[in-house]
Amino acid sequence: MGSPDDTGGLGRVGQRCLRYPVTCLSWEKLPQLLWRPYEPHPRQTRFADGHEPDPKIGGGTGLAGLIWHSDVEFSLSGTNFYASSFNTEGVRSTPERFYLAKPRRMIEGYVDLIEAHAPQTIVELGIFQGGSTAFLTHLARPEKLVALDLRPTRVEALDLFLEEHDARGSVRAHYGVDQSDTERVRQIVDHEFGQGCQLDLVIDDASHDLEPTRHSFNTLFPRLRPGGLYLIEDWSWGHFRFSRNRSGPSMAKLIMELLLSLPYCEAMIEELTVDRFWAVACRGQMKVDADEFNISECSSDRGRQLLRATDKDRDDSTN
Numbered sequence: 001m002g003s004p005d006d007t008g009g010l011g012r013v014g015q016r017c018l019r020y021p022v023t024c025l026s027w028e029k030l031p032q033l034l035w036r037p038y039e040p041h042p043r044q045t046r047f048a049d050g051h052e053p054d055p056k057i058g059g060g061t062g063l064a065g066l067i068w069h070s071d072v073e074f075s076l077s078g079t080n081f082y083a084s085s086f087n088t089e090g091v092r093s094t095p096e097r098f099y100l101a102k103p104r105r106m107i108e109g110y111v112d113l114i115e116a117h118a119p120q121t122i123v124e125l126g127i128f129q130g131g132s133t134a135f136l137t138h139l140a141r142p143e144k145l146v147a148l149d150l151r152p153t154r155v156e157a158l159d160l161f162l163e164e165h166d167a168r169g170s171v172r173a174h175y176g177v178d179q180s181d182t183e184r185v186r187q188i189v190d191h192e193f194g195q196g197c198q199l200d201l202v203i204d205d206a207s208h209d210l211e212p213t214r215h216s217f218n219t220l221f222p223r224l225r226p227g228g229l230y231l232i233e234d235w236s237w238g239h240f241r242f243s244r245n246r247s248g249p250s251m252a253k254l255i256m257e258l259l260l261s262l263p264y265c266e267a268m269i270e271e272l273t274v275d276r277f278w279a280v281a282c283r284g285q286m287k288v289d290a291d292e293f294n295i296s297e298c299s300s301d302r303g304r305q306l307l308r309a310t311d312k313d314r315d316d317s318t319n
Contacts, residue, residue: 214254
C-alpha cells in the first residue's frame with residue numbers, strides 16, 4: 001500500500017484532476033490497483049500553524065482565479081455562483097447569480113480537470129439553469145462549447161450572460177434536444193464543430209438514466225480525440241444510502257461496461273477514473289466506427305454474462 005502522498009497508483013487523469021477518494025482503472029495498471037483511504041481536501045482544512053487556506057483557488061495565480069465566499073457561494077471572472085446538490089433555498093439562476101447543482105468538491109474537481117487538460121472543444125449534455133455552462137465558459141474559455149438540453153424553454157439568464165460576455169459565437173445552447181436522439185445530436189455536433197472534428201471533452205449531466213446516457217456515449221465517444229475525456233456525472237444515483245428512489249435500470253451498468261471494455265478492447269479507453277460523483281473515460285488510440293459503435297458489445301462473453309443480471313427498481317421496504 002502506498003503512502004498517503006503516493007500518487008503512483010492514481011493514474012494521470014486521477015492525480016491531475018481529482019483530489020478526493022478515487023479509483024483509477026486501466027488495463028496496464030489493474031495488477032497494481034491502489035485503494036486510497038479518505039483524506040480531507042486541503043482546501044477544507046487548516047494549515048499546520050492554524051491559519052485558514054486562501055479561499056482563492058490556486059492562490060489566485062492559476063487559470064481559474066475562483067474565489068469561495070462560503071461553502072456554497074463563489075465567484076469566477078466577476079460572475080457569482082451558488083453551488084449545492086441540495087437547493088434548500090430554492091435558488092434559481094439570474095444574470096447576477098447562477099445556480100450550479102454540484103457540491104463544492106465537484107466544482108474544485110472541475111477546476112483541476114480543466115487546468116490539467118485545457119479542453120477547447122466541449123459538448124455539455126444538460127443545461128438545467130445554465131450555471132454549468134456559464135461556469136465552463138469562464139473556466140475553460142473554450143474555442144467552442146455546445147450545450148444541449150431536453151427542455152424546450154431557453155434559459156434567459158444564460159442568454160443574457162452570453163450576450164454580455166460576447167460569447168454567442170463560441171458558446172451555443174440548443175434546447176428541446178433528447179440525448180437519446182442520436183441522429184439529431186450527431187447533426188448538431190457535426191454542424192457546430194464540422195464533420196470529422198475531434199472533441200476534447202464531453203460532459204453528460206443530463207437524464208442520469210441508463211439508456212439515454214448510453215445512447216449519448218455511443219454517439220459522442222467516437223468523436224473524442226485520443227486523450228479526450230468523456231465525463232459522466234451522477235452515475236451513482238440510487239446507490240447512496242440517502243439517495244432518492246430512481247426508476248429504471250441503474251447507470252452503474254454503463255460504468256461496468258466501460259470497465260469490462262478495458263481488457264477486451266485494448267487501447268479504446270486508455271484510462272477509466274471513477275469516484276462517487278463521476279466517471280471519466282480517457283479515449284485511447286484504438287479506432288472505432290462512429291456509425292456502428294456500441295459500448296454494450298465491447299466486452300467478452302463472460303463480461304456480458306455478468307451484466308445480464310436483472311436490475312429491478314428498489315423495493316421501498318429494503319435498504
